[in-house]
Amino acid sequence: MKVSKPILPIIVFAQFCCTSLWFAGNGVMNELVANFELLPSALGHLTSAVQVGFITGTLIFAVLSIADRFSPSRVFFMSAIIGALFNLAIIWEEHTLSTLLICRFMTGFFLAGIYPVGMKIASDYYQKGLGKSLSFLVGALVIGTAFPHLLKDMTEAFLWKSVLIVTSILAVVGGVLILLVVPDGPYRQASRSIRLSAFFRVFHNRNFRSVALGYFGHMWELYAFWAFVPIILQTYQLSHPEVTFNVSLLSFLIIAVGGISCVFGGYLSQRIGTKFTAALALLLSCACCLISPWMLGTESEILFIGFLLVWGMFVIADSPLLSTLVAQNAPVELKGTALTIVNSIGFAITIVSIQLLNALNVWTNSTFIYTVLAFGPILGLIALRKKI
Known part of the structure; x- marks a missing residue:
């Protein structure tokens, strides 16, 4: 079935x-702490609240099979509107840490109806070339991840409340676009009832387990690397006083370059296969983890930054391809549920790897701590070995 070409750009946007x-919230985190007179420890709590909210949301969405029982476009729209409201609520002047945490948690909760559901919508439109389609979606997410670092570099030009107002408006625009322009896809097969066993049923398929484990290994590395990019840059500056660079701008570039590699990986997968391209990217990011002690300790500023840019490309390139394999190996009527489940477990894993890396960073300033991120890709490659 032929799909009109404007559909994918609209979903991506x-x-x-x-x-x-x-x-x-990350873009105005320091301003929140200062404006509401919070303790420095609030930074970590506010950051984690979104992740925990997302994990909770994806679990509930998965158990209730929300994206499969109801119109994905409507689910996306409602989630965008409610998420925007909770995001906007942060500008209220009388917040305490508890109420801020609730706002960030609920924003994360309704993101469960946006990110995995967006992939579900794309998979309902594109069976052939799904890897390329999802590569554009994940690329958009990567740019969104990097954007707060660029925004921080421009902070003096904006009031912190305007950042929240603009992002909430953007979310409403995105939700309305999906509702009005992107109806349910031609390949959608609705599930008629709640299947509480669906959470476990999708893992009965051996191929699905294989690609899901590959995705989990990828997630072990991804968000820990993204979270520590600014710390890596700051640490290098401290140990090389003669070196001066813009940490916020470089953080943006190192993360954002992954958006380009996602798109490139999507096109490459059409030539050499989705499975092989995903495994290749996972292997290369694993190699970056293993050689990081030497690359991060180099005296050459150009080599140091160049390595981080390369790592930023490989660390995310496999993500849309692994999501494609998850969608392709899930039961058609549970595709949305399967994507949501895998997202939920994957993001839960990121909390563990980030906390482990944080503990190691407190314990020692050695660059060897980043080699622990290799465990995820190694286990992911082992899980994918039968899929290549």
């Missing part, structure tokens, strides 16, 4: 608009 909610 809407995904970017709505996932900007995810990182809006």
Whole structure:
């Protein structure tokens, strides 16, 4: 069945608009702490609240099979509107840490109806070339992830409340676009009832387990690397006083370059196969983890930054391809549920790897701590070995 060409760009743009909610709080985090007189420890709590909200939301969405029982476009729209409202609520002047945490948690909760549901919508439109389609969606998410670092570099030009207002408006625009322009796809097969066993049923398929484990290994590395990019840059500056660079701008570039590699990986997968391209990217990011002690300790500033840019490309390139394999190996009527489940478990894993890396960073300033990120890709490659 032929799909009109404007559909994919609209889904991608809407995904970017709505996932900007995810990182809006990060862009004004320091201002929140100062404005509401919070303790420095609040930074970590506010960051984690979104992740925990997303994990909780994806679990509930998966158990209730929301994206499969109801119109994905309507689910996306409602989630975007409610998520935007909770994001906007942060501008209220009487917040305490508890109420701020609730706002960020609920924003993360309704992102569960945006990010995985956006992939579900794309998979309902594109069976052939799904890897390329999802590569554009994940690329949009990558740019959204990097955007707060660029925004931080421009902070003096904006009031912190305007950042939250603009991101909320963007989310509403994205939700309305999906509702009005992107009806349910031609390949959608609705599930008629709640299947509480669906959470476990999708893992009965051996191929699905294989690609899901590959995705989990990828997630172990991804968000820990993204979270520590600014720390890596700051640490290098401290140990090389003669070196001066813009940490916020470089953080943006190192993360954002992954958006380009996602798109490139999507096109490459059409030539050499989705499975092989995903495994290749996972292997290369694993290699970056293993050689990081030497590359991060180099005296050459150019080599140091160049390595981080390369790592930023490989660390995310496999994500849309692994999501494609998850969608392709899930039961058709549970495709949305399967994507949501895998997202939920994957993001839960990121909390563990980030906390482990944080503990190691407190314990020692050695660059060898980043080699622990290799465990995820290694286990992911082992899980994918029968899929290549």
